[in-house]
Amino acid sequence: MTKAASIPLDTALDAVPGLPAFSLKMLNSEGINTVGDLVTCYPTRHEDRRSLAFKGFSPGETPVCHHVRILKTRVLRFGKGGGVFEVVVEAAQNNLMNQQLTLRWFKMTFLQKVLAVDMELMVYGKIKEIKARLIMDHPDYEVVRDEEDDATAKIHTGRLVPIYRLRGGLKQKPLRAAIWQVIDQLNATCIPDLLPKPKTAGEFAGMSRGKALLTLHRPIEQSDLEQAKRYLALEEFYLMQLRVVKRKLHFKQTRGWSQPATGSLATEFLNNLPFTLTEAQQRCLEEIKEDMAELQPMNRLLHGDVGSGKTVVALAAMLIAVEAGQQTVLMAPTQILAEQHYANALRWLEPLGIRVSLRTGSKREDGYSLGSAGRWPASAVDSTAEINAVAPLPSNEPHLLIGTHALLYGEESFARLGLVVIDEQHKFGVAQRTKLIDQGRMPDVLVMTATPIPRTLTLTLYGDLDVSTIDQRPKERGKVITAVREITKVEDVTKFVLTQLDEGRQCYIVYPLIEESEKLDASAAKTGFTEWSKRLAPNSVELLHGRMAPEEKESIMKRFRKGDIQALVSTTVIEVGVDVPNATMMLIHDAGRYGLAQLHQLRGRIGRGTHTSYAVLFIAKGDKESQQRLHILEETNDGFLIAEEDLRRRGPGDVLGQAQSGQAPLCFGEMLADTRLVALARQLAMRTLTTDPLLLKEEHANLRPFLQDINTSMQMSIQ
DSSP states (O other): OSSSOOTTTOOOOGGGTOOHHHHHHHHHHHHHOHHHHHTTTOEEEEESSOOOOOOOOOOOSSEEEEEEEEEEEEEEEETTEEEEEEEEESSOOOOTTTOOOEEEEETTGGGGGTTTTOOOEEEOOOOOEEEEEEEEOOOEEEEEEEEEEEHHHHSSSEEEEEEEEOTTTTOOHHHEEEEEEEEOOOOGSSSOOSSOOOOOOTTTTOOOOOHHHHHHHSSHHHHHHHHHHHHHHHHHHHHHHHHHHHHHHHTTTTTOOOOOOHHHHHHHHTSHHHHSHHHHHHHHHHHHEEEHSSSOEEEEEEEEEEESSSHHHHHHHHHHHHTTTTTTEOOOOOOHHHHHHHHHHHHGGGGTOOEEEESSSSSSESSOOTTOOOOOOOSSOOTSSSGGOOOOTTTTTEEEESTHHHHHOOOOOOSSSSEETTTTGGOOOOHHHHHHHHOOOOEEEEEEEESSHHHHHHHHHHTSSSEEHHHHOOOEEEOOOEEEEEGGHHHHHHHHHHHHHTTTEEEEOSSSBBOSSSOOOOBHHHHHHHHHHHHHTSSSSEEOOTTHHHHHHHHHHHHHHHHHOOOEEEGGGSSSSOOOOTEEEEEEEEEEESHHHHHHHHHTSSEEEEESSEEEEOOOOOOHHHHHHHHHHHHHOHHHHHHHHHHHHHHHHHHHHHHHHOOOTTTTTTGGOOHHHHHHHHHHHHHHHHHHHHHTOOTTTTTHHHHTTTHHHTTOOOO
């Protein structure tokens, strides 16, 4: 694969000998203008077309590649404008078993103008068996043309063939051919490395960026391909780590508020609680307290399992700030959650003389009389330190302000904002979090999330934050038993729910949609409300969803908390923070539509009291795939295990896309489940930034294009 001569990566494609004009036009129209642009169009996968000896069509969970011939086609019409295009195929070679496979594309009837009888295709997808038919829905396909000569055929068949991510006007075969032609003129040794030089021994010994790129596009063996992909993933994670580590180092050098409180107020608060903190909660609170005593602003993530007691730790941290003479603010993503935090804060903190206020889009409430001094005037603790030499907090200012997005757009002003707590931080954008933080002068920041975050994501997406982990659940919490059931068992489940309601317990019934949809095959809360009202009569059943007016939602939740409502039919609006200890049942319809972590978070709404609780996950009849995937929820209530499994199965997905906030998407994001690889990238970035002054000054020519936005991105407090 080594070339005698090489063209530079910054060479314009129109200067590359032999590239067809139509290929240049196609590539240029999508912003692919240089050799470097082209060779960094990474394949999404590879198909092994070296030997496609037919071993039979068989159903399975793993996608397969087959070389097939079209026997017949047809279009089936249904509904208004709906339809499905079906193609019946057989193996193109050696079909000794005389098997047939049906390919289906829903709402893509235009394919009848593209695919015809006797055409040969390469198809890729999962095969399933439905009513004695073998079916592959929405397969990727590629037409095999008889007129292709040997030179062209070796590009598209007979090897580990790269399949590229297409966008706009890009076409698979011309793109693959263009990359093949450019690779012919590249020399791996002339492509500069971005990673520090690897060790002479170990997994990446002898590997370079040039070798990895060439192997990715023209692999010889599967083992070579896997090593190349891991090297490029390491490179990608390394570049990401340079951003977050540099931002973290910069943040540590910033001057903020020192809040060296004794913690006596927080201790009084904790002593008055009807329970004691777990060792994990105490450890996290100590980590937060130590951070707040430093002059550098705290920038910390607090995460833990559902129901592990993050809110109590956050309130104790807020009291440390109050004792140190500061104001605090807690922002929650929904009005329901904000009002619940407010009610708890009033109940627990008002006896301590703490002034608490609420601000939401529809409500402004002060839990104290204006002018009330309270027991905590919030005067400066250390008047000898210039940073703390401030006047006492005015008596009409709240110590704690709790609210929703309304905090960002109201007319609130903070006399002295010392601590910002953001609950369910992933529900807020970077700009929103920054806008709240900017209302203070470099306040301490504590962000929380309701479910555990896999270690690889804490190293990457949250790599600029210090992390506190609550890895214990309170002992007084009840056991949660989970069962996956086909929807045909709904009557049996109903009988069990009725026995629980007769014992005075309450139940959540969760649906993925508010109303029925023609586009989505999923059940809806409004229809379910009617059905469950009949099933559970004469018990009181109510409906709750996100389109309701805030006052209506608040009224329903108050009655549910009081026990006036026995069953609540809802969408996932109850996913976060709702705390009703008497609710011991949760039924989740179409559970296969949710991720494992979200299901775990949903069932975290039950088991919050001392009674044993039960979660039932309804799936469609015969849905073996969902049955298998959801089985882990039956086996364990450990949110950390579930989060890791969810990441492994689904990849970082939307979470990764949101958290990158403007960065180019990771091409090897699926490897974020590899803790060792991500940790190695972190080590390399730390070593580079702490030992290489040239990089700190951005004088590395190879890395300069990748680091241009670091200086601006590291000005953000959180990302």
